[in-house]
Amino acid sequence: MADLEDPPVFLGFDFSSQQVKVAAIDGRLDVLHQSIVHFDSELPEFRTQGGVHLHGDGLRVTSPVLMWVKALDLLLDKMKTSEFDFSRVRALSGSGQQHGSVYWRRRASETLSQLDPDQSLHQLLQDSFSVSDSPVWMDSSSSQQCQDLEAAAGGAQRLADITGSRAYERFTGNQIAKLRQTRPEDFQDTERISLVSSFAASLFLGDYAAIDYSDGSGMNLLDISSRTWSEICLDAVAPHLGRLLGAPLPSTSVLGPVSSYFVRRYGFSAGCSVVAFTGDNPASLAGMRLQPGDVSVSLGTSDTVFLWPQQLRPALEGHIFCNPVEREEYMALLCFKNGSLTRERIRNQCAGGSWEVFSAALRDTPLGNNGNIGLYFDTMEITPAAVGLHRFDSDDTEVSSFSARVEVRALVEGQFMSRRVHAERLGYSMRTRVLATGGASSNKEILQVLSDVFNAPVFTIDVSSSACLGSAYRAAHGLVSESGVSFFDVVKNAPEPQLVATPHPAAQEVYPPMLRRYTRLEERVLQQRPT
Structure with a gap:
């Protein structure tokens, strides 16, 4: 013993x-x-x-x-x-x-x-x-x-x-x-x-x-x-x-x-x-130590968004779960099927298969992409339920193609505008910080666009075993939760996420109208879908 x-x-x-x-x-x-x-x-x-x-x-x-x-x-x-x-x-x-x-x-x-x-x-x-x-x-x-x-x-x-x-x-x-x-x-x-x-x-x-x-x-x-x-x-x-x-x-x-x-x-x-014990997604929220107002964007084969919403807004898309670490709170989850595979396809088509060229295209194009917006659903998407490639110029006219650099930014901005629009529908409002995980979280230029679109600082965190770690943290918290000790008091000494991007000063002016346009264009695409 x-x-x-x-x-x-x-x-x-x-x-x-x-x-x-x-x-x-x-x-x-x-x-x-x-x-x-x-x-x-x-x-x-x-x-x-x-x-x-x-x-x-x-x-x-x-x-x-x-x-x-x-x-x-x-x-x-x-x-x-x-x-x-x-x-x-x-x-x-x-x-x-x-x-x-x-x-x-x-x-x-x-x-x-x-x-x-x-x-x-x-x-x-x-x-x-x-x-x-x-x-x-x-x-x-x-x-x-x-x-x-x-x-x-x-x-x-x-x-x-x-x-x-x-x-x-x-x-x-x-x-x-x-x-x-x-x-x-x-x-x-x-x-x-x-x-x-x-x-x-x-x-x-x-x-x-x-x-x-x-x-x-x-x-x-x-x-x-x-x-x-x-x-x-x-x-x-x-x-x-x-x-x-x-x-x-x-x-x-x-x-x-x-x-x-x-x-x-x-x-x-x-x-x-x-x-x-709890589900793997709630355990991952605990492992990432998500706090009220945070949003976590996992950039993998599918992109997943976790958030700790300030308001309870169940919708026909996404999921609201009871929060695993705070009894009276909630968590929300959204899954987007067209994630890294779509980014890799555009990299291959528009950047010669090079992430360096892909990143350069993001650096060399302006915030807002001169008004060009793209919706890229290579396969039937979960959120929203849409499929196909849709490109729109600054007048909201659908066009057949973009230049290579415009295509790269249209993809990344479009994906992150989608993530933000749908997160807000589930109750995301505070712009405290974004926690980025998954394969694409190693790309600084992609994370800069994420920071700009969400108008929030972006941090990275290693969550290779987030469900396991979250479960271990929850085990420690469970012993003291009845005495009023909060989960965050228990995990306060865990390694802190690393700041990797802050929003460009112009982001708060560029993206609000872009987000409104994106919402209208997504609705237009959904209305065009065959029934």
Whole structure:
């Protein structure tokens, strides 16, 4: 056992689409240990590609539940082999890919509470799930159930007002409705329904873990204002569904001590606390230490915008979730499919494949691009639901082409104007700072345009393990949250983001009229879309 004078350690797990990861931090928030298990390569017996199984027409996408269980076995064994001292762990928390669901078979709770430390979790739980392959966030096979739920709620906007989002195929409530309709025997054999996050917490707890408010917001079932299940939504999905879900709890909740299984098998302290697990996106918000008024723009294959809105404005696009670190606050999320791949295509076409030439084009063209605006949707966009390339001159006349340098700036300005316009619709207003992450955050000229369009300073932050780190931070905060200590007091010594760009003095004059024009042009493009 660890000496009482040994500094505490906090663990953060992330059950993501393709792997399970863990990060251990000490009381100073320094990372002490990281481990990872890749599903495809390290668990080939489950025959996944990218951690999932694709079925038939590709609309149905699932992952094997026992693969997640076995991955945790491997992960903890790796930590044990590296002589990680589990006895120093004071608390643990974690995250799971959002919208995935797990269906526990009847009497599985008895198995969870009586785990034999001489056997692996995978062996012990192999008969504990009524559905062996869980639907995950990539699944889009529940369109009919989405229509039914919106109708029951009184329309798409009314459902968004209640749950923070209109009905989405991947959201758990619609997946549950589909399972109940298509596999009634399996549904009848189900004792408890978990999200991936609360399923993972259940493993550590040795009992069914509550769904937390933040991940529960991604189900189309939680009333985000009252933070209780919406009876309208529950009744539309399945009778007595509230019993199968259990009561949701605040994301900062301490669920209880770690199961004796982990104490005896790995040497955890019996006093180690399990803090509620949450979704990977909320955990990333915690890992980035987003504050009120901030916006985070992740510039990856898809661009993702996180924000801490000052006003609650559920809309037909984007998502409002309960905030994972402040009980009465919210977070918003927007996803844009046309991100780095579109930037790379324009780089190849207009800059000879060179980021240096691409960056020079941004430096050599004026803010506002002489009034030229571009909307670039190489593939069907999520926000807004549009496709195609649309170029407009300063008179709002659609044109067939731009010069190479104008094209480069039109792309980057257009993408960031889109990010800002849609963020404002979800409640973004204060211009405190922008946190930039992802591959393109290494390009100074792209970040300068981001700073100018948002009229805010841009900082960069390394979030390669943001969900893990956020979970570890949340584990530390969970122990003291009930005494009134804020999350930001707990993480105040974490490394600060680095300032990389400040807005040009002319930006506050150039972009407001450009943003109004962009909004009108986007609406025009949407009206032209075939129905």
